[in-house]
Amino acid sequence: MVTTPRRSAPAQLDWPLPHPSWELGARLDRELGDPADDAGVHSYQESIRLDEGEEFPAEQLAALDLWGLPEYYVPAQYGGRLTDYQDLSQLIRMLARRDLTVAIAHGKTFLGAAPVFLSGDHAAARRLARLVRRGARVSLGLTERTHGSDILAGELTAEHHGDGLRLNGEKWLINNATRGRLLSLLTRTSPTGGPRGFSLVLVDKDELPDGTYRHLPKLRTLGIRGADISGVVLQDAPVGADAVVGGVGGGAELVLRTLQVTRTLCPALSLGAADHALRLAVGFAQERELYGRTLAELPLTRHTLAGAYADLLLCEALNTVAVRSIHALTSELGVTAAVAKYLVPSVVDDIVAELGALLGARSFLADHYAHGRYQKLARDHRIVGIFDGNTMVNLYSLVVQFRALARSFLAPADHRPRLASLFDLERRLPEFDPAQLVLVSRYGSSIMGTLPAALAELRAEAVDRPALARAAELAEELDRTARELHERIATCTSTVGDAAPSSFEDARRYSLCFAGAAALGLWLHSHRAAECGPTGELWRDGLWLEAVLDRVLRRQALGGPARRSAPAAGGATEADLSERLEARLIEQYQRGSLFSLLPCPVAEGPVSC
Amino acid sequence: MLSRLNDTPCSGDPAEGPRAHGATPDLGCADVAVDADAGERRIRERVAAFEELLGDPRDEGNPFGNAALLDADERGELSAEAERALAAFGLNDEFVPSALGGNLDRIDGLARVLRPLFRRDASLGLGYGVTSFLAAIAVWAAGDEAQRRRTADLLRGGGRLAIAYHELAHGNDFVRNEFSARPDGSGGYLLDGRKDVINNAGRAEGLVLFCLTAPPGQRGPRSHSVLLVDTEGLPEDAWRVTDRYRTVGVRGCQVAGFSFERCRVPGDALVGRQGGGVETALRSFQITRSVVPGMVLGGADTALRTVVRFATSRELYRRSVLDIPHAQATVASAFTDLLVCDSICLAATRAVHLLPEQTSVYAAAVKYLVPKLLQDACYNLSIVLGANFYVRDGDYGVFQKHVRDLPMVSLGHAGSAACQATIIPQLPRLARRSWTQGTPAPEALFRTGGGLPALDTDRLVLAAEDDALVASLLAAADRLEGPGEAGAELAPVRALVRALVAELNRVREECLALGPHDRTAMASPHAYALADRYTLLLAGSACVNVWLAQRQDGGAGGDGEGFLANPRWVVAALTRVCRHLGLPLPEEADEHSEWMLAEVLGRYHEGRSFDLYDTHLAGPLVDDERAAARH
């Protein structure tokens, strides 16, 4: 696989940077008001109050409806404003940076509605679109009390009855099961089950007769305490035949295809949480005095902050490419989504832990420092690695594809997807076609496949620009690591019962290599334009790329699928990298920008010094 | 200033108390072996009795059961019933030296006795008990006879002490403490200032306060003092307890603060010398930092046990979760990490007795490393638990409580960076003096039981003079390379120890190259990384030497053939240590996942602890026949 040579004539630009999706996110943030203003509905203080009372953020959700957020859940073909998934990703990210409970409670409607929108059942999609645009909440019911993430063990049944179906059974641990009006339920339609034994049924509770359903009590959860995580029990609940979406027996496939899209959007929640954590940590480090200096002056603090920032940018680069690939590399989303959904929440869990240590006691106090925002976001964020496919599920879905992934990397087929628009932030993305979603990527990962050619391109650029030399060295090591990894996994023959623990470790390593490849592609294809923008210094001399590759390789060196980050290492070049990166971090902080590769003001505005 | 926690048979007339004795401690004079067995027996009996009192965690009616403790946690309270039971048990006796009528004579024993409580609930562990110990240790180390007697009486009567060394605004930089105690001109002091985030602030009868006693402008290492204040005698209008802090973990603990305004206290409140506060604090920390991680380990035991219960009973993809190799490996690794942690806890607590001159660095190392490893292990375990991790009640709700509690009890009075900062300045000297030719630790350091010389807090010095734990790693390496241990079955241990020694040499080179700025708060991230690697090497040394001690003669508490004498656990442990170090694993490395998992399941089903001691736990045996049969 090769990367397409970049065309750079400005006349061909689909849109200039800054990117419209980042601008849309900034607009939402601005219009929600300054979160530090305690009087606002969308203020930090209000979030904390709701969390403590375990109160559903109904007012916040209503305000988001008014703003028009549900429009972005509905594909344009069904009357909404969803044309580019980057828009939705940035909107979720900006909401999440204030309050994960609100972001999840509202965004859950997209998760619930997505299978219908992606099913190709236009009549059902249009019906649902109308309701969603009017503010109806939709929830996704996959899991049951005793089966956890093994959704094909579900026991909620749908049996034919007259012209329609009757539903019996229970779904549990369902976000908005009580508050949601509509439920997308995975139901068993064949007594023997199996991958063709399930169907997706869209239930409108408003249309169910009394007594045919009841709610299970809201669960008390570690984080997102205000969220409505509950369950529903159906007893002879009648639905029409048209409630089955995606055909009888097509439920598992529809759900798995849909999850590829939703799993690609979940990392936006983590990016928002990481921004929140880092903003608190930088603020604290700047004001806190210790040993006669501010904490921010201590080398260890600067190193920790720069490391967290590099991790955040790593996640953003991966996530940006992953979200763009919904449009531009749909057929491989099964791989891409699993990587993003595993890696981004895990890395952000690390960021939260590391910065928590920096904050010390303040990260545990419920109301003393910054309203106790840190401890809330730390608890809230753990849900992101759990729902919509947890770490084990995502790593395992990579493990079963190892042979195909290795085959396509080591002996690329004559398969040349058009990747230029994938990596080039100035290019308009092709329209997303859900029919292109397949359960397993036939050609492995073309994103990973770009690595050898991208390395050559970076080396070539480094010839004239010595500042890129270190990034090129790191890319070379990444390429070598990736090659060794693919050679090792080529022989893997695994099923869930037999997958060696080392194969999960390999899946973790695969995800890291993938993230490195995505970052490399993004930088190569977008740096010329981005260097001229307000975040240009991050892009110049490959600064962020070097930092991100450094983090990728550092994590490669450590064992364990979820092992925390490495201890700080040494070296003059590294100290220099860390300092240059930290300068950008502080600049974005003081300007009141999102911690991001692209410009995006946050509603707090600049920090007065 | 002499202070001893306990009296040995030859320490003179007991009536005169320890202070009547000369300044030179006589460690060797007690008949350690004879005394020791009695001491060891007492510890075991006390652990067993305590475990019995705490009872079945799954019994809904048990005040120490999961249901009651989760409920108390939700309410942000310590259960009064549980506290009464602890008082009736005389838990505070564990914190009072035997010379003063209590049970405290061995620091390793203290960690072991408290571990069952932390296995249930860190809030009770801290809020009922350990906080008082953290405060009292300054009195044992530096107080006069009257203060010691008063403190002993208070604790043995079920009273509480609060400790206020830090101020929120100054964190670990506690020399900058603003809270002042100025001489009032008539022999007493006037207290002024605030202390924040103090456990039991509102309900302790005695306060141990770290105060600035020097005049303004003369701030330095001799400008602070420790005061022991009786809250009952304080003028009511001159002090108050400030609002409670709510915390995300140990929610039951009553954390608040104090505010004093020209509050007069008598002169006899001074503990030790005026100006001796920093030294007293630092010496006290050596004991508290050594002992607390060994208690906290209990919480991780429960976290692991909870995940094993989940994984053996839950089906996923038509198997039990524990049939999934990744889950097996996570469980086995967590258990291995617990053994690694307990090994270093063992060495650190026994070092307080055996190597007091070296304790400053080991205390910081264990306080740094153990919480970190335990938190990482819990993170990995949480992934096996999946969505059940997120639910606050029900069968597995206790897991998330321990996950919230663990970082808080670990932070306590020393975050990880503060511990590293204690270690870093000592590294170059230790590297130069001890890492090639130091004297190995006595074998007794690594025994899981057995007597110890009396504790002598005067021998705790602020900078370590030698590094016996590193020397013991080198000695183990020599022994394994020698003819006595030439067996092929030991090849993996040999290879792993060699890898650790090679790493030690690299760390040594880099420590020798540390610049002067690395001795200060401006230390480079690289210096912090060296401290991290050093602590892992200490853990590796502890593991291999614990195993060798068991192999040697069964040690006290081992039979020479039991689990701990088997080379497989130490291979697994050293492999984990190498992984944590990010070292390329020698070919012989092996986590022995299956074998370790079998041990985990055996202990789980038979109700035994996941630590070096393998003690019996209260409650009925796990009756999950199906899972038992399968494994």
Next chain:
Amino acid sequence: MPAVTPLEAEYRDWLVTRLSGYLRRPENDINVCIPFSEYGMDSVAALSLFGDIEDAFGLYLEPTVAWDYPTIEALARFLVRAGKDGEL
């Protein structure tokens, strides 16, 4: 039931060998009429079979082929047809 043709037998043998490798079971333990899932090959793992078949026989298949033909017997019979019809 029609007799098993040599081609179908070849597919069956290949699948038996393949499954025995994945599942680490002896070949004679594998019954061609029993669904893959009964052997512990879950639905996610079953999705990876199509790539192996494509590699071995050059047949272009949907990833869900092992869902739609969940036993060796059914899958082998389908592969015979797929080979005749070219790409399905």
